[in-house]
Every structure is written in structure tokens, then in C-alpha cells.
Amino acid sequence: MSTVDVATYAVHIGRGVLDHLPDLVKGANQVAVIYAAPVREHATRAEERLRAAGHHVLPIEVPDAEAGKDISVAARCWDALGEAAFTRSDAVVGVGGGAVTDLAGFVAASWLRGVRLVTVPTSLLGMVDAAVGGKTGINTAAGKNLVGAFYEPAGVLCDLAALDTLPADDLLAGMAEIVKCGFIADPEILRLIEAGPAAALDPAGEVLAELVERSVAVKARVVTVDLREGGLREILNYGHTLGHAIERRERYTWKHGHAISVGLVFAAELGRLSGRLAPDVAARHREILERLGLPVSYPAEAWPELHAAMRVDKKARGATLRFVVLDGLAEPGTLAGPADELLAEAYRAVAA
Ligand SMILES: NC(=O)c1ccc[n+]([C@@H]2O[C@H](COP(=O)([O-])OP(=O)(O)OC[C@H]3O[C@@H](n4cnc5c(N)ncnc54)[C@H](O)[C@@H]3O)[C@@H](O)[C@H]2O)c1
Numbered sequence: 001m002s003t004v005d006v007a008t009y010a011v012h013i014g015r016g017v018l019d020h021l022p023d024l025v026k027g028a029n030q031v032a033v034i035y036a037a038p039v040r041e042h043a044t045r046a047e048e049r050l051r052a053a054g055h056h057v058l059p060i061e062v063p064d065a066e067a068g069k070d071i072s073v074a075a076r077c078w079d080a081l082g083e084a085a086f087t088r089s090d091a092v093v094g095v096g097g098g099a100v101t102d103l104a105g106f107v108a109a110s111w112l113r114g115v116r117l118v119t120v121p122t123s124l125l126g127m128v129d130a131a132v133g134g135k136t137g138i139n140t141a142a143g144k145n146l147v148g149a150f151y152e153p154a155g156v157l158c159d160l161a162a163l164d165t166l167p168a169d170d171l172l173a174g175m176a177e178i179v180k181c182g183f184i185a186d187p188e189i190l191r192l193i194e195a196g197p198a199a200a201l202d203p204a205g206e207v208l209a210e211l212v213e214r215s216v217a218v219k220a221r222v223v224t225v226d227l228r229e230g231g232l233r234e235i236l237n238y239g240h241t242l243g244h245a246i247e248r249r250e251r252y253t254w255k256h257g258h259a260i261s262v263g264l265v266f267a268a269e270l271g272r273l274s275g276r277l278a279p280d281v282a283a284r285h286r287e288i289l290e291r292l293g294l295p296v297s298y299p300a301e302a303w304p305e306l307h308a309a310m311r312v313d314k315k316a317r318g319a320t321l322r323f324v325v326l327d328g329l330a331e332p333g334t335l336a337g338p339a340d341e342l343l344a345e346a347y348r349a350v351a352a
Pocket residue numbers: 036037038039042064065066069096097098099100102122123124125126129130131132133134135136145162163164165166167170173174255256257
């Protein structure tokens with residue numbers, strides 16, 4: 001087991017870390033456990049621990065994946081908390097993938113203007129990214145994560161045993177954010193994956209445990225300095241400007257990590273074409289993602305729609321699109337207002 005400290009809380013990583021849950025909600029009378037059906041067994045395990053510690057548990061099952069990141073679902077959660085007379089001394093626990101912890105975080109941030117939140121990520125992506133760092137939110141018709149709040153959890157419990165039941169494709173999705181961390185901050189991550197992609201994808205293996213720890217450490221370092229994304233935090237959005245546009249175009253039927261994988265190849269090309277990133281580092285993006293089995297291309301004809309969708313990216317300022325690019329390995333920077341021709345040329349590198 002290991003612990004990574006983020007600004008005001010700890011991320012516990014390892015098999016059996018769920019034991020910390022009662023401590024994290026100490027003092028709460030009621031604890032709402034928000035989860036989706038595929039992780040019911042993990043939610044039940046959390047509920048059992050909470051009941052054993054004397055808490056009154058309010059289980060709230062929500063639609064799975066992106067269907068849960070919707071205002072109607074948040075409203076149903078608020079109704080459930082209202083009916084239970086949930087007060088400021090109570091606590092919300094989000095158990096599930098990134099979609100559930102984003103939703104649960106938003107519910108906790110908004111109910112009574114903020115009640116205690118604990119995240120229990122059960123997907124790889126949730127452990128290395130979504131459940132850590134305080135970004136919470138839901139989608140709207142215009143795009144991904146457009147409504148939300150920065151709201152820090154009281155603690156994060158990454159029980160690696162949960163990965164045993166995670167579908168292989170979702171494990172792969174999490175690997176895209178891990179690769180992102182490798183390129184923006186910790187190249188040892190890339191070396192570990194390149195040394196053996198299959199070992200890296202073994203949920204019971206030591207390599208994956210190290211990759212989780214290293215990725216959480218990258219995120220912790222960044223959000224501890226810049227919780228509200230005033231500057232540095234934007235580097236965690238590497239690959240996301242195009243990735244989010246793909247998710248929206250696919251009506252959220254693509255996994256987030258898969259869309260980010262294509263977005264990473266695009267961002268690497270932007271860096272290369274703008275003369276900032278060496279060709280071999282740009283090529284390494286495609287190579288490592290392909291070796292893992294992640295997608296690296298998207299239909300050519302989608303470009304006009306994707307270009308338009310990128311306008312709602314949170315890094316945009318007015319009509320100026322801004323991208324995270326690399327000046328080298330682990331040297332992220334910003335590219336503001338690239339010419340449309342440059343964007344189109346970078347897209348040709350991923351166009352199928
Ligand atoms: N807040 C942030 O900083 C942040 C960071 C990255 C991603 N995100 C968001 O996270 C979401 C993606 O997260 P995700 O990849 O976990 O997808 P997801 O939440 O949709 O989960 C993927 C699928 O795996 C299932 N699942 C999760 N854990 C399981 C387990 N242990 N066993 C069996 N099934 C399990 C889920 O129920 C779902 O069906 C996106 O909405 C993305 O925008 C947020």
C-alpha cells in the first residue's frame with residue numbers, strides 16, 4: 001500500500017485500502033453512496049464497512065458511464081438527499097469509474113453548497129485521474145464537463161483489487177491518461193510501458209501498481225500547485241481539446257481514454273508542425289498508444305465538426321483556441337491561436 005499526498009488530503013493506493021473509509025467519514029450520521037450498476041459489488045462492500053462503523057447508509061444507484069453525467073441525474077441525487085434530510089455533517093461517497101466520481105463530486109459540491117466527499121475509484125482511469133484533483137462535473141448538450149465545480153475530496157481510496165473486475169477495454173482507456181502523464185511529466189512511465197505493454201496491462205501486476213502510483217504523483221504535484229487551473233494545471237489537459245470534441249461527436253459512446261488517445265497523437269503533431277517538438281518524440285506517441293492497442297485515428301470527414309466543437313474547450317479564450325503541446329519530453333507548454341491550416345495539417349496525421 002502507498003499514499004500520495006495532495007494539497008489537503010491523501011490518495012491511498014493498494015489492495016484493501018477500503019479499510020480507510022470509516023475514518024474519512026467520521027462524524028457523519030448519514031453517508032450517501034453513489035454508484036452505477038456494474039460496480040454494485042464494490043459499492044456494497046463500501047456500504048458494509050460504513051454500516052459496521054455505525055453510519056446510516058443511503059445507496060443511490062445512477063445510470064452508468066456518461067449517461068450519469070447529466071443534470072437530470074444530479075437532480076435525482078439532490079432529491080434523494082433532500083428526502084433523507086441530508087445535512088452538512090453528512091457525507092457523499094462516489095464509488096465507480098470517472099463518470100460516477102465526477103457526478104458524485106458535483107452532487108457533493110452543490111448540495112448545501114458543499115458536503116464532505118470521498119471518492120472510491122474502481123476504474124483505472126478513475127484511480128489515476130478522475131477521482132483525484134477536485135474537478136467535478138456533468139456534460140451539457142454543447143459539450144463535455146461544461147458544468148461543474150472544483151471541489152476537493154476528503155480522501156481518495158484506490159483499491160487495486162477493483163481492477164480485477166474491470167473490463168479490458170476500460171483498463172486500456174485508463175492507460176491513455178497514464179501515457180499522458182508520461183509525456184507531460186514522468187518519462188519513466190513511458191519506459192515501463194514500452195518494456196512490456198502486456199505486463200503493464202496486467203491488473204494484478206506490479207508494473208500497473210507502479211504506473212498508478214506514478215500517475216497519481218504527477219497529478220498530485222500539479223493540482224497541489226494549481227487547483228483551479230489558473231495555469232500549470234492545463235498540462236493535465238494534454239490531448240483533451242480534440243479528445244473531448246471526438247467524445248461529443250460520438251455522443252459519448254467512445255470511451256474517454258480512447259478519445260484522448262487520438263487527441264494525444266493530434267497534440268503531438270501540433271507540437272511537431274509548430275516546430276517545437278522533435279519528430280522522434282512526436283512519433284513515440286503513436287507508437288506507444290498503438291502498441292497498447294489504443295486508437296490513433298479518426299475519420300477524415302469529421303474535421304469541420306471537430307474544429308467547431310473545440311471552441312467550447314475550457315482553455316479557449318474568446319475566439320482563440322489554446323492547446324497544450326510539448327517542447328520536449330516532460331516539457332509541456334501552450335500553443336495559442338494556431339492557424340486553421342496548421343490545425344488541419346495536424347489532423348491529417350490522425351485522419352483515417
Ligand atoms: N475529474 C477529472 O479530473 C477527470 C479526469 C479524467 C476523466 N474524467 C472523466 O471520467 C470519465 C471516464 O472515466 P472511466 O474511464 O472510468 O469511465 P466510466 O466511468 O464510464 O467507467 C467505464 C465503465 O467501467 C465500469 N466500471 C468501473 N469500474 C469497474 C470495475 N471495477 N468493475 C467493473 N466495471 C467497472 C463503469 O461502470 C463503466 O461501465 C469521463 O467522464 C471523463 O470525462 C474526469
